[in-house]
Amino acid sequence: MIQFDHVSKLYGEFAALKDLSLSLENGEIFGLIGHNGAGKTTSISLLTSIIEPTSGQILVDGLELSQHRDAIKKRIAYVPDSPDIFLNLTAREYWNFLAKVYGVESELAQARMDTLSRLFDIQDRQDETIDSFSHGMRQKTIIIGALIPNPDIWVLDEPLTGLDPQASFDLKEMMKEHAQKGNTVLFSTHVLSVAEQLCDRIGILRKGELIFVGTLEDLKNNYPNKDLETIYLELAGRQTEAKAGEEE
Template sequence: MIRFEHVTKRYENKDALSDLNLEIRDGEILGLISHNGAGKTTTISILTSIIEASYGEVYVDDMALSQHRDAIKKKIAYVPDSPDLFLNLTANDYWYFLTRIYDLEASQVEERLTDLMSTFDLTENCYNLISSFSHGMRQKVVVIDALLVNPQIWILDEPLTGLDPQASYDLKEAMRNHAKEGNSVLFSTHVLSVAEQICDRIGILKKGKLIFQGSIAELKHQYPDKDLETIYKWLDVRPRRCSHELETCLGAF
């Protein structure tokens, strides 16, 4: 289980993330939803130790991230929105290079790699240079890399961008299956239909603050007879003319 407890990230006089209290349970997919610049990537960057929180603490299995950073990193696989790849390597060489970073022998991952290449339709292209791959194929390479080590925590930042329909379906199935095995999956998205399809729970961020945490069913129950897009629009509303309570604003739609 992952817990953010009163986590704040401050840059000079501005909070990119403010007093975040968020829980990601074992065996669930949690989606972080917001418009750009509202704190999704900051949240992910803190959990992956790309940046450090200014205040507060993150716990993974009751281990404090600030005190057990290296141990927690080994539990995490991360798929960024714009992955950096060694373009002069073949996909196969890239995967085996990264297994050595994780201190895994080729024999330990061979069967899993074969299955993943088949799942993401890269078997025929695995000996081609990554530089020859489309954006979608490069994204698949990174996804396979992440799953190859069978991480306890799988983090994805806008993972479906640029994927064709089949690749998008395959990735969503992989996320579901990984969570079913008892692992935690955290991903960011601004596509509400995707969140509704695959998330067990969601967290909605607005200007660095968590304004909702729970299931989509719970969110809809709070605002009956309103579709998800309308609810989200008013939860995430930027400054505009309507200054009434949220329920009043929703009633106008």
């Protein structure tokens, strides 16, 4: 279980995340939904130890992240929101680097590289630099690197962006299979159809605040006779701001 316990992240007076309390269960796919700047990447960056909270704590299976950072990081596969990293390495060099960091035995790492590179149709370009790849190819490279260690927690920040339809389908199937084995998948998206297709539960963020947690069925039941897009925009979009202005 992953727990955010009253977690906030401030930059001066600006609150990127406000008093987030949230629990993610083992065996579920949990989607963080929200507009750009809603706090999705901030939440993910806190869990992956890229940044530290201003207040509150994060626990993984009862272990406090700040006290067990190295052990918890080795349990997390992370795909950042941008694939523009380690651009001077070849794909193979990047994958081998991550395998060593996570302590994956070389033969097992090679077997996973072969399987994943074939799945994502990148097997013939392993020795080219990441800098030479298109956005979609970079995204595939980063995803493969994250999955080679195959830890129990997958944290994926907008992972489908730039992927072709086949790669997108394959990754979604892998996410489902990973959760079905009792593992946890946390991913962010602003594409509602993806959330509806994949998520056991979602959390909607708006301006750093968590405004809904539950299943999509719960959300629809709370707003009968409205489609998902309308519900979402009423909760998190400009419609809410417009109505607030009218009331004033």
